[in-house]
Amino acid sequence: MYAVCKTDIGQVRSSNQDICRCGTFSDGSAWTVVCDGMGGVNGGNIASSVACDAICKAITENYTPDMEEDAVRDIMLHAINDANAAVLHRAQEDPALNGMGTTVVVSIAAGGVLHIAHAGDSRCYLKTALGVKQVTTDHSFVQQLVESGAITEDEARVHPQRNLITRVVGVHPEVECDYGCYKFEPGDLALSCTDGLSNYLERDTLLLFISNYQGEELADELIRYANSKGGSDNVTVAVIENR
Template sequence: MMVIIMKADCSTDIGPVRASNQDTCECGLFSPNSAWGIVCDGMGGANGGNVASAVAVEKIREIIISEFNENMSKENIRAMMLNAVNRANDAVHQLSLEKEELFGMGTTVVLMIATKGLLHVVHVGDSRAYLRNEEGFCQLTMDHSYVQDLVNLGQITQMEARVHPKRNIITKVLGVHEEVQGDYCQVNFSPGDIAIACSDGLSNYMEDDLIAEYIDRYRSNGSLLARQLIQYAAGNGGADNITVAVIRND
């Protein structure tokens, strides 16, 4: 009997305010021991945002599924993930040049791959990845945003950034320019650990300690955890699309 160690779940919701959902997410298992998840938050008008996030997810999924194998070194996994994001950038950017109504569209991205006791993450923009383990709860990614730059410079606090009038300005995005450089990190991912990726429709409306509390409450069911996080954000003034991907190392 095959024992499934990794589990992957994801969910997206239009939210209570928006007329369309510009977020896209997908997740799955390469094998019982290896999982992946992708979250993209599109921008560039209703049509542009929808297309950008969908094209990016499709291209990234295509590449990682065709190229990943469990014998890859950590360095090769990193290179594959960064290449997948670059190829997605090419696809979105090229389409934006071919169709006038899509010009300028772009998307954030968080790509997670969990395998061999490690979680690999590549991101562009202000969608985030978090890790819950026995040591606590932490944000793995740093937003590519105007307000995060102000925080880094010591000009505002993280709490001030949450309500800053320019908090939606993103400083790096996939698809708008010919090239983009994603940020990469890797962390230990041990049995019992849980990682989530989310669009800012969650992180803007839910404090970190409450996200951690929900993870602990619903940790045995990743699909329910994703839905409960979305439900909370939607009911807490959520004015955006809300998307969550969950990878659990059982």
């Protein structure tokens, strides 16, 4: 497995509230973490950083080679709960940070399986021999409108309330996150990103990039693409390749 992650401030924002980390385990498995903070410049930066630190610590300390699938799921969900508690605790220490939070998408590729846990509107896409599909569902107001048939996916991409998310890490005592697992065979690729990329991205466009680039170059080119479209938000990309 190969993992890489990149983040960029974009063309408009004065600070980068996104953060990402990635790595590999001793058995060759790989992991990525992507967070997109909210709650003002300082609050967003702190929430995403605190959450990412907590998740990375929980994953790297508790993962062991050849874990059962249920055990991988459990450490991911516990890691996000740890992150939720850590962000809440940090906000309680400083009232100015009250209400800060972050999206989270965590990926672990191990034993031919891709595990995904997420909360918020940061996404994960999976590329297989059959093409590219989005394997997370945005926890957002506009996604609810799409599911109800009120607007289309294209309309959601430019909706004025597209930044309203319905699940977030660090705001409430309990956080609800989704989990899914998928076959991850040689040649497959998982790509996690913040909405700074996904707001500009259609699946055919993503497939085109994946077909022409890989690894660090793929991340760089996708960030360049988002910035060429306006770069209205921070842009973060994390990739796991089953090479």
